[in-house]
Amino acid sequence: ETGVTQTPRHLVMGMTNKKSLKCEQHLGHNAMYWYKQSAKKPLELMFVYNFKEQTENNSVPSRFSPECPNSSHLFLHLHTLQPEDSALYLCASTQGGRSIEQYFGPGTRLTVT
Amino acid sequence: AQTVTQSQPEMSVQEAETVTLSCTYDTSESNYYLFWYKQPPSRQMILVIRQEAYKQQNATENRFSVNFQKAAKSFSLKISDSQLGDTAMYFCAFMRHPWGYQKVTFGTGTKLQVIP
Numbered sequence: 680e681t682g683v684t685q686t687p688r689h690l691v692m693g694m695t696n697k698k699s700l701k702c703e704q705h706l707g708h709n710a711m712y713w714y715k716q717s718a719k720k721p722l723e724l725m726f727v728y729n730f731k732e733q734t735e736n737n738s739v740p741s742r743f744s745p746e747c748p749n750s751s752h753l754f755l756h757l758h759t760l761q762p763e764d765s766a767l768y769l770c771a772s773t774q775g776g777r778s779i780e781q782y783f784g785p786g787t788r789l790t791v792t
Numbered sequence: 793a794q795t796v797t798q799s800q801p802e803m804s805v806q807e808a809e810t811v812t813l814s815c816t817y818d819t820s821e822s823n824y825y826l827f828w829y830k831q832p833p834s835r836q837m838i839l840v841i842r843q844e845a846y847k848q849q850n851a852t853e854n855r856f857s858v859n860f861q862k863a864a865k866s867f868s869l870k871i872s873d874s875q876l877g878d879t880a881m882y883f884c885a886f887m888r889h890p891w892g893y894q895k896v897t898f899g900t901g902t903k904l905q906v907i908p
Contacts, residue, residue, distance in 0.1 A: 683836075710894070721796065722883070722898040735895065769837070773894055779825055779887060781896060783837040 682706040685770050685784035692760065693792055700755040700787045702770030708782070709775035711753040713745060716767040716786070728753060729775060760791045794819045794886050798899035805874045806907050812859075813869040813902045815884030821845075826860065826867045827885040827896070830878075837883070843867065871904075879906045 682705040692698050704711065713725040727735035728747040742764075744756040753770055770784040795818045805811035817826070824845045831837040843851045843860050850858050855875075859868045871878055884899040 719801070719900060721900050724895060727895065779842070779894055780839050781894070783829075785834075785836045 683770060683772055683782050683784035685768075685787050687787060688785060689788045689790075691790045691792060692757070694760060694762070696760075697756070697758040699757065700768055700770075700789075702753040702755075702784055704751055704753075704770075704772040704782070704784075706772060706774075706782060708772035709750055710773045711747060711750070712771040712773075712781070713753065713755055714769040714771065716769055722769070725755075757789075760789075762791050765789055765791045794821070794888070794897045796884050796886050796897050796899035798884050798902050800902045801900070802903045802905070804905040804907055805871075807874055807876060809874055810870060810872045811874055811904065813871075813882050813884075813904065815867045815869070815899060817865050817867065817884070817886050819865070819886065819888075821888055823889045825887045825889070826858075827887070828856070828858070828869045829883045829885060829898075830880045831883065831901075832877075832880040840882070841869065874906045876906050876908060878904060880904060 684703050686701045710729045712727050715723045724737050725739045726745045731747050742759050746754040767786045767788050769786045771781045773781050797816045826843045828840040829837050830840045841851050841853045841856050850860050855872045857870045881901045881903050883901045886897045887894050
């Protein structure tokens, strides 16, 4: 297993619930990412944080709210989700600069009922 | 914008045989990186192999090698002596030459099943 952890691993929530996904990297990396993985679709980049600053928001609906309190932790706050938001949510990190390999967490399998 | 296309949603191979996974991409960039990532069932995605566009020599990592055809914008992955542990989703990915953080574009993936 890599040095990127995600909790919870599985989450079932109703459309009116509020929940949060957590990602933690133990690699000393500077950049962290949220991806959405749906069946038969390419990984969709959602957000990028570089040195705690959000540098990318790929037109993600406001019902997804990211938070990066420091370079090691990344959260994705969820509220008023839709069934089509059900997917595997992956967190990744990179050192930044010329270090190009992305290290992925195991993902959170989200089901919206 | 870059696009990555994997035209084989699923493939299977007999254990110990060789299999090739296809990937094509589209970009106007001249310098970039290409990757193959592996996602085993219920396990984390890991990097298998990478290729820098300015290097003409094809990358090799043990049983994994690529056939990089820059003019054709093709980047296939060859797995030799397939093993049961190679069963996974394989994603082809593209990244512009890095500066700061890296934005990676992924394909839809190829599900590879190694048959005993």
